[in-house]
Amino acid sequence: MWDSTVGKKAVMATSGLVMIAYLVVHMAANAKIFLGAAGFDAYAHWLRVMGEPVLHREWGLWIARVVLLASVVAHGVSAYQLSRRDIKARPTGYVHKKPRATYATRTMRWGGVILGLFIVWHILDLTTGTVHSGFEEGKPYSNVVDTFSTWYGNVIYITAMLAMGLHVRHGLWSAAQTLGVGSRVRDRSLKAVANGLALVLTVGFISVPVGVMTGVVS
Amino acid sequence: MKLTLRVWRQQNADAPGAMSTYEVDGISKDMSFLEMLDTLNEELIVKGDDPVAFDHDCREGICGACSLVINGDAHGPERTTTCQLHMRSFKDGDTIDIEPWRAAAFPVVKDLVVDRTAFDRIIQSGGYISAPTGSAPDAHATPVPKPDADFAFEHAECIGCGACVAACPNGSAMLFTSAKVNHLNVLPQGAPERESRVLDMVGQMDHEGFGGCTLTGECATACPKGIPLFSITHMNKEWLRANRKDKRTAS
Ligand code: HEM
Ligand code: SF4
Numbered sequence: 001m002w003d004s005t006v007g008k009k010a011v012m013a014t015s016g017l018v019m020i021a022y023l024v025v026h027m028a029a030n031a032k033i034f035l036g037a038a039g040f041d042a043y044a045h046w047l048r049v050m051g052e053p054v055l056h057r058e059w060g061l062w063i064a065r066v067v068l069l070a071s072v073v074a075h076g077v078s079a080y081q082l083s084r085r086d087i088k089a090r091p092t093g094y095v096h097k098k099p100r101a102t103y104a105t106r107t108m109r110w111g112g113v114i115l116g117l118f119i120v121w122h123i124l125d126l127t128t129g130t131v132h133s134g135f136e137e138g139k140p141y142s143n144v145v146d147t148f149s150t151w152y153g154n155v156i157y158i159t160a161m162l163a164m165g166l167h168v169r170h171g172l173w174s175a176a177q178t179l180g181v182g183s184r185v186r187d188r189s190l191k192a193v194a195n196g197l198a199l200v201l202t203v204g205f206i207s208v209p210v211g212v213m214t215g216v217v218s
Numbered sequence: 219m220k221l222t223l224r225v226w227r228q229q230n231a232d233a234p235g236a237m238s239t240y241e242v243d244g245i246s247k248d249m250s251f252l253e254m255l256d257t258l259n260e261e262l263i264v265k266g267d268d269p270v271a272f273d274h275d276c277r278e279g280i281c282g283a284c285s286l287v288i289n290g291d292a293h294g295p296e297r298t299t300t301c302q303l304h305m306r307s308f309k310d311g312d313t314i315d316i317e318p319w320r321a322a323a324f325p326v327v328k329d330l331v332v333d334r335t336a337f338d339r340i341i342q343s344g345g346y347i348s349a350p351t352g353s354a355p356d357a358h359a360t361p362v363p364k365p366d367a368d369f370a371f372e373h374a375e376c377i378g379c380g381a382c383v384a385a386c387p388n389g390s391a392m393l394f395t396s397a398k399v400n401h402l403n404v405l406p407q408g409a410p411e412r413e414s415r416v417l418d419m420v421g422q423m424d425h426e427g428f429g430g431c432t433l434t435g436e437c438a439t440a441c442p443k444g445i446p447l448f449s450i451t452h453m454n455k456e457w458l459r460a461n462r463k464d465k466r467t468a469s
C-alpha cells in the first residue's frame with residue numbers, strides 16, 4: 001500500500017475523509033454557542049464523560065484525539081512524500097506558462113500547510129490555553145468569546161476556515177476518485193456534495209467569530 | 219502567413235538547451251503544423267544550419283509519435299495530435315512557442331525529441347494478454363457484453379503519445395497507464411492477469427519516476443483521443459481491489 005503512489009494516495013484520501021467527518025461533527029457542535037454559556041459548557045463537559053460507564057472518564061475523548069492525530073500525521077506525511085515526488089517528476093517547467101486547474105486544486109499544498117499550522121495554533125489557543133492569556137480551564141464559552149474579541153484571533157481563524165473550505169472542496173471530490181467511487185454518471189452529484197459541504201462547513205465555522213463580533217454571542 | 223517561432227534547441231541529452239527565434243514566411247492555412255516545421259527545416263538546411271529535430275511518423279493522428287508543446291498546450295490549441303493540427307488555428311504575425319514534452323521520465327534526446335521508452339516498459343510489465351498461438355480463434359468464441367466492449371474500445375484509443383504526461387504538473391502517467399489497464403482488464407481475454415496487470419503496471423510507472431495524480435484534470439484536457447479523467451478513478455478501483463485480493467503479486 002505505502003510503496004505505491006496509488007496506495008499512498010488512498011491513505012491520504014481515507015485520513016482526509018476521517019478529518020472531514022470530524023469537521024462536520026465539530027461544526028454542528030460549535031453551533032451550540034448560540035444557545036448560551038450553559039448549553040455550550042455542558043456539551044464540553046459531556047465530551048469528557050461520553051461513553052461512560054462503558055468507558056472511563058475522558059477515554060472517549062482520548063480515543064477521538066488519537067484517531068485524529070493518527071489521521072493528521074498519516075495525511076501530512078503522505079501529502080509531503082507525494083508532493084516531493086511530484087515536484088521531482090517535473091524538473092523543467094515550460095517557458096510558455098498558462099494558468100492551470102482551479103484555484104482550489106492549485107492551492108491544495110499551501111492550503112494544507114496553512115491548515116496544519118492552524119490545527120497547532122487552535123489547540124494551543126482553546127484546548128491547552130498555552131498561547132491564550134486569560135484562558136480559564138473548564139470555561140470554553142468565555143474562552144471562545146475571549147479569542148474572538150481580539151483582531152488577530154478573528155483573522156487567523158477566518159483565514160484558516162476559508163483555506164479549509166477550498167481544501168475540502170477539491171479534497172472531497174478528489175478522495176472519491178482516489179478510492180474509485182467517482183464516475184461520469186455520478187460526477188454532477190459528487191461535485192454538488194463536495195461544493196455544498198465545503199460551503200456549509202465554511203459558513204458554519206465562520207458564524208462563531210461573526211457571532212461574537214456582532215455581539216450575538218457575548 | 220508570416221510567423222515568428224520560438225523553438226527549444228538542445229544538442230543532446232546532456233547539453234543545456236535554450237529557446238531560439240526563427241521567422242518563417244509563406245505558410246498556408248492548409249498546412250499541418252509539421253509541414254510548417256518542414257518548411258522551416260528546408261530553409262535551415264539551405265542556410266547550412268542544423269534542422270530542428272522533432273518526432274513524427276504516420277502524420278494521420280494514429281501512431282502517437284508526434285509530440286510538441288505549442289504555446290504551453292500539449293499538441294497545441296485543438297484537441298488533436300500535432301500532425302493533425304492545421305495552421306488555420308493561427309493568425310498571420312503570431313509568435314508560437316514550441317517546446318518538448320517535459321517530464322523527468324521523458325528526457326530530451328535532441329531539440330523537441332524526447333525518450334518515451336518508459337511507456338514501453340510500462341506496457342511490457344502487464345499490457346498484454348495470455349492467448350493461445352496458432353490459428354485465430356472464432357470471432358464469437360468469447361462473448362463480450364456491449365457496455366464492456368464499448369469501455370474497452372474507448373480506452374484502446376490511447377495512442378501512447380504522452381501528451382497526458384506533458385500536460386500534468388506532476389509529470390504523471392496515470393492517464394496513459396489507466397487507459398492501458400482498463401482496456402484489457404474489462405475484457406474476458408484480459409481476466410487471467412487482471413490483478414497482476416494493474417499492480418505491475420502501476421509499479422513500473424512509479425519505478426520510472428513519473429509523479430502521482432493530484433486530479434488536476436490537465437491530462438484529460440490535453441489527450442487527443444479523449445481518454446476521460448474517470449479512467450484514473452477506474453484504475454484506482456482496480457488497483458485497490460487487486461491489492462486486497464492478491465497480496466502475492468506476480469512481479
Ligand atoms: C496537516 C495539514 C494538511 C496538509 C499538509 C494537507 C495536504 C493535502 C494535500 C497536498 C492533498 C493532495 C491534494 C491533491 O491531490 O491535489 C490533500 C488532499 C486531501 N486533504 Fe488535506 N491536508 C491537510 C489537512 C487536511 C484536513 C484538516 C482535512 C480534513 C478536512 C483534509 C482533507 C483532505 C482530503 C479529503 C484530501 C483528498 C485526498 C485525495 O486527493 O484523494 N486535509 N491534502
Ligand atoms: S492517454 Fe491520451 S494523451 Fe495520454 S498517451 Fe494515451 S492518447 Fe496520449
Ligand code: FES
Nearest residue numbers: 277281282284301
Ligand atoms: S505523427 Fe502519428 S500521430 Fe502524429
